[in-house]
Amino acid sequence: xxxxxxxxxxxxxxxxxxxxxxxxxxxxxxxxxxxxxxxxxxxxxxxxxxxxxxxxxxxxxxxxxxxxxxxxxxxxxxxxxxxxxxxxxxxxxxxxxxxxxxxxxxxxxxxxxxxxxxxxxxxxxxxxxxxxxxxxxxxxxxxxxxxxxxxxxxxxxxxxxxxxxxxxxxxxxxxxxxxxxxxxxxxxxxxxxxxxxxxxxxxxxx
Numbered sequence: 001x002x003x004x005x006x007x008x009x010x011x012x013x014x015x016x017x018x019x020x021x022x023x024x025x026x027x028x029x030x031x032x033x034x035x036x037x038x039x040x041x042x043x044x045x046x047x048x049x050x051x052x053x054x055x056x057x058x059x060x061x062x063x064x065x066x067x068x069x070x071x072x073x074x075x076x077x078x079x080x081x082x083x084x085x086x087x088x089x090x091x092x093x094x095x096x097x098x099x100x101x102x103x104x105x106x107x108x109x110x111x112x113x114x115x116x117x118x119x120x121x122x123x124x125x126x127x128x129x130x131x132x133x134x135x136x137x138x139x140x141x142x143x144x145x146x147x148x149x150x151x152x153x154x155x156x157x158x159x160x161x162x163x164x165x166x167x168x169x170x171x172x173x174x175x176x177x178x179x180x181x182x183x184x185x186x187x188x189x190x191x192x193x194x195x196x197x198x199x200x201x202x203x204x205x206x
Contacts, residue, residue, distance in 0.1 A: 039086040044079060044093050046071050046101040051127050054166050061096045068096070073103040077110055090117040099127040105136040112144040121191070124152040124177025125170065134180070141186060149187035152178050157206030161196060 018026045025031055048068035050061035059068065083091065091111040098104050098120050111118045122128050128137075140148050152174065156162045159171040166174075181188045192203060 036086065039083060039088045041090040041092060042079065042083045042088050044071055044076055044091065044107070045095065046093055046098040046104060046107075047096045049100050050095060050097040050123075051100065051125055052097075052123065052167050052170055056165065059096070070101045070103065071107070073106040073110065076103070076107045080111060080114055080116075083116070084114060088116065090119065092119045092121065094121040097125075097127050098122055099130075099133050105133065105140070108136075108140055108148065112140060112147055117147050117149070118144075119149045119151055121151050121153070122177075123166070123170070123174060124150070124181065125173040128177055129173075129180065137186070138184060141184065146187050149189065150181055151189040151191050152181070154178070154190050155193045156196065157192070157203070165193065 020026070021031075023031055023033075045059075045068065047070040048059050048061050048065045049063065049070075050057070050065075051063060053060075053062040059065075080091065093104070093107065095101070099122060101107075104120075108118060108120070127133070137148075153166075154162060154174055155165040162171050162174070163169075178188065178190070194200070194203065198206075
């Protein structure tokens with residue numbers, strides 16, 4: 001169905017030719033642009049599947065949401081090729097839960113081998129704690145040291161608030177994963193939330 005707005009209405013549809021050419025306006029003028037000189041960080045989404053279903057997940061990741069297919073090592077390599085030509089310093093991997101992706105270790109090794117600082121956002125739960133994954137992570141740490149870092153989502157420093165967001169029985173497995181990472185010497189950051197009205201100082205102390 002076509003909707004025609006009254007003359008002079010602010011809701012008139014765009015005129016033919018508008019926003020068609022990325023370089024030239026409908027009037028034939030050159031569009032303003034900002035050149036890409038350097039790409040400091042490149043983030044790769046590994047897929048939308050996750051082992052848990054967090055209440056406020058930005059892409060509604062769940063154990064059944066596979067709308068965003070797994071990124072493959074070959075696809076990631078093409079993006080890493082581009083990043084090398086753009087002076088990129090850091091490669092980040094997010095999801096979903098990245099360690100559910102069967103190519104995760106291969107993508108990490110590819111990024112590290114190319115000299116990038118590399119970070120993985122994870123919930124540090126069972127997908128990361130599987131024997132094959134932990135062995136692979138230890139191997140990468142032995143070869144590439146502190147260039148591989150992990151950022152673990154721990155929404156609050158209390159079990160009740162963390163599980164309000166992440167679901168029941170998510171607290172203890174996450175702490176187990178954090179303990180393992182720290183014990184093995186991985187650079188590990190904790191990502192919390194600030195939606196409970198406490199001060200930043202109290203959150204950091206917690």
